Amino acid sequence: MQVLEELDGYVDGELSDTRREQIEAHLRGCDWCTKFGGEYASLVATLRNDLLQAERQASGQADELARRILSSRDENS
């Protein structure tokens, strides 16, 4: 359970070196912790890389929106 609780700290690189080494030592001796941790890390990597890549499309609307907002301010001032 403790490994489960600390998975985010491990995946996000927020653990101390000592704690990370302790978890890695545990993972070396625990097959299903290794599998689960691998799946967890893989899902986070998918979200961070692949999903962002899939959704990153320039809308091309930003310049026009900024212009409209600034014009609206000028008209109302």
Place this chain on the structure above:
Amino acid sequence: MPRTDDNAESDAELLHRFVEGDDAAFTELVVRHHDALRRFVRHSIGSRPEVDDIVQETFFAVMSSAASFAGEGSARAWIFGIARHRVSRQFRRRDSEPENFEPLEELGLHAGWGNPELAASRTRSIERVKEALSRLSEQAREVIVLRDLEGFTNPEAAQILGLEVNAVKSRLHRARLALMAELSEEEHG
């Protein structure tokens, strides 16, 4: 992890320049954050026609309250916090909605913890991950979008969500497990 050029002027500097009368600084802020903000709002409310209205209202609010940004915390998080407030107000979202307090161990079991078969290596298409993400609670979805998709740090996500940093960490852990559970359920019925 703001996704901007390291050499670029900071958001706080752009806000300051805009307050001093430089409209180009406001345009730069909109260009810099428009697409990410639109993704965040779309994940919050789905692909509704109101998405672009909320993005526009957010930048209107940034323009009219730029002088009130006190420089505490991240300016990017401040802008996203305004968008989140707009979403909450328009869709009458209840921020006081109780958190999912399912014991962590049970959440882990649903996600495949302790079950070698469920934890076996899986291949996932982006479409399936997106669909599973859309089935999560709004609270779970928004913390994943902020931390994993948009790259906010835990303190920045805490600033946007109005939570303590430890509460963000706990919510993120539960949200990621819930996402794994959704994907497992889909695969194993």
